[in-house]
Amino acid sequence: GENVEQHPxxxxxxxxxxxxxxxxxxxxxSNYFPWYKQELGKGPQLIIDIRSNxxxxxxxxxxxxxxxxxxxxxxxxxxxxxxxxxVYFCLGGAQKLVFGQGTRLTINP
Amino acid sequence: KAGxxxxxxxxxxxxxxxxxxxxxxxSGHRSVSWYQQTPGQxxxxxxxxxxxxxxxxxxxxxxxxxxxxxxxxxxxxxxxxELGDSALYLCASSLDRxxxxxxxxxxxxLSVL
Numbered sequence: 001g002e003n004v005e006q007h008p009x010x011x012x013x014x015x016x017x018x019x020x021x022x023x024x025x026x027x028x029x030s031n032y033f034p035w036y037k038q039e040l041g042k043g044p045q046l047i048i049d050i051r052s053n054x055x056x057x058x059x060x061x062x063x064x065x066x067x068x069x070x071x072x073x074x075x076x077x078x079x080x081x082x083x084x085x086x087v088y089f090c091l092g093g094a095q096k097l098v099f100g101q102g103t104r105l106t107i108n109p
Numbered sequence: 110k111a112g113x114x115x116x117x118x119x120x121x122x123x124x125x126x127x128x129x130x131x132x133x134x135x136s137g138h139r140s141v142s143w144y145q146q147t148p149g150q151x152x153x154x155x156x157x158x159x160x161x162x163x164x165x166x167x168x169x170x171x172x173x174x175x176x177x178x179x180x181x182x183x184x185x186x187x188x189x190x191e192l193g194d195s196a197l198y199l200c201a202s203s204l205d206r207x208x209x210x211x212x213x214x215x216x217x218x219l220s221v222l
Contacts, residue, residue, distance in 0.1 A: 034210070043113070043199050043213030044152075089152060096165060097142065099152035 002027045004092040006100025021103045023090035024072040033073045036089045113214035127188040134202030141183040146197040159206040
């Protein structure tokens, strides 16, 4: 079946440093790769997405890169701020929607 | 534009009971998906409804069911509740079915005692 592996499960970085979270997917038919951010007490919120016809997309401090050959995509957050502290999920799969296991990102002041 | 609304926000039930959760999608959105979120299993896909028909289903027992009404509002029902059903149940809506952007509600936290 379709599988999405997300790493790391927890990540702690100093404020101002960069954070990178990676997801690996199994279904080569996957063509849409979003990242969601979930804050405490809220539902996940889309922060950035990429389609398989591009390799990278950037939105201010957030970027997503895609390597279709290796079947992985990554979330990059630069100049991290305390409000970036949250749980981040990737979403993959072609037929069924499969979330990664989540990464709890903590930004230390 | 109002976001996805889930009711109730919190629910406490006992084993063996049944529960119905409600989700009102963003106006104009026709697809509604349901997810179960637990600390141990993460976010797991339950099912997707589009135009009042279930289009996709995750690996959950038949005790979990849902439906969608003509106005795209959706309900999820869990019968014969078990302790392991305690979770945050999230609903997401999107314009069309499949792989579009999903907008999530705040969820319903169900506790089974």
